[in-house]
Amino acid sequence: MKNNIFKFVFLLISGTMMANVSLPNIFGDNMVLQRNSEVKIWGWGNPKEEIKLVSSWNNQEYKVTANNQAQWELKIKTPEAGGPYTISIKGYNEVILKNILIGEVWVCSGQSNMEMSVSWGIDNGEEEAKNATNPNIRFFTVPKLTATTPQNNLLGNWTESTPETMKYFSAVGYFFAKRLREDLKNVPIGLISSNWGGTPAEIWMPEEVVNSDAVLLENAKKLNEQEYGPRQPGRSYNAMIYPFVGFKIAGTLWYQGESNVGSEVYDKTLSALITSWRKGWQDDFPFYYVQIAPFKTGSNNFSNVTLRNSQRKLLKEINNTGMVVISDVSDTIDIHPKDKKSVGIRLANLALANTYKTNSNLVNGPLFKEIKIDKNKAIVSFDYADGLYFKNKVTKQFEVAGVDGIFYPAEASIKNNQVIVTSKKVPNPAKVRFAWGNTIQSDLFNKANLPASCFISE
Secondary structure (H helix, E strand, O other), X not given: OHHHHHHHHHHHHHHHHHHOOEOOOOOOOOOEEEOOOEEEEEEEOOOOOEEEEEEOOOOEEEEEEOOOOOEEEEEEEOOOOEEEEEEEEEOOOEEEEEEEEEEEEEEEEEOHHHHOOHHHOOOOHHHHHHOOOEEEEEEEEOOOOOOOOOOOOOOOOEEEEOHHHHHOOOHHHHHHHHHHHHHHOOOOEEEEEEEOXXXXXXXXXXXXXXXXXXXXXXXXXXXXXXXXXXXXXXXXXXXXXXXXXXXXXXXXXXXXXHHHOOOOOHHHHHHHHHXXXXXXXXXXXXXXXXXXXXOOOOOOOOHHHHHHHHHHHHHHHOOOEEEEOOHHHOOOOOOOOOOHHXXXXXXXXXXXXXXXXXXXXXXXXXXXXXXXXXXXXXXXEEEOOOOOEEOOOOOOOEEEEOOOOOEEEOEEEEEOOEEEEEOOOOXXXXXXXXXXXXXXXXXXXXXXXXXXXOEEOO
């Protein structure tokens, strides 16, 4: 009899332990929730358990019943920016989330240049870290993991920005948040950093997206020849993105591409990634990315510049995207440029202009628009061309080709914010290219002192 009672008590205890209401780690103390939104919160309980959630900003109660798989989810309304608040979630037990802020949440993803922190050694990093105490900037770092199937949780927790936490967090992300706060004043910023050095874009999207597209699949097969880091499509997406898909965000920052150098179809690859993320979130959120820096890459003189040109073309292929060009703040012999502050600020200026509409300044470098042929001259037009100038008065970075496609160095001059290109060797120009080489740092700028992207006319 005693034995049976013992068994019964044991079952009762283990049953209760199993039934505890719990949440994925992305929901925790110190988190930031997206302001003025309907935010999804989800977790686990007992099948058919009633879950009650109360948010302290309006003391509203929300109720839901866990399904047969012991899962539940709720949509709750968030107010204007503010905090700190608490959220209470109650089933058979109670979970209280504390020190929650309401503000703007951004995902920072990509490879090592997004991952790079003060601890790696960046320009003026130690000084920046000393001044990084800011309880209104919050960080969540996703650990590096792969999985063959989508995971429902990940390790990690939200922390406030301090000299110690900032030192090991994405520097680009931190400088982005700091610049946003200058214009958005008292709005808290939450950053979710999910990066892995040396990774190609294919591992950051669902495997079936790559497998169901012949072009992407063919390109992904070439990646397996490289030796280090994950290479199989979907592996980081499953472990490092999927677990928080649906956590309401303002947008995504992306700095990646070095591990796809050599690809002729990077615009298709990144376009598939953006589309798959937006589909997962069911949200057409802004996606702002960094054009990789000019860098000496192997023996092919054009593998890096081809990828940068793909990044430029993507802007016209996918809506609600933006790109920052950083050729002027990079180093052609270091694949990890140390000026991360300029990169973060340029991304923030894009967001402030396009997403928040608080910045009316010119935030893009000149982008190739079209060429018109006038006898022996090619007239090149750009978007964002106000105040066009060459850094050294004269440029040697334009080349021109006839219908044969053979390019020759050209003379270039600026007139009415257009560039007039001619070459004695090409009496009938058909194509123009600019800054076309792996290590060429653009010498064409606009009045905002932002560099033009490389390009080749179609």
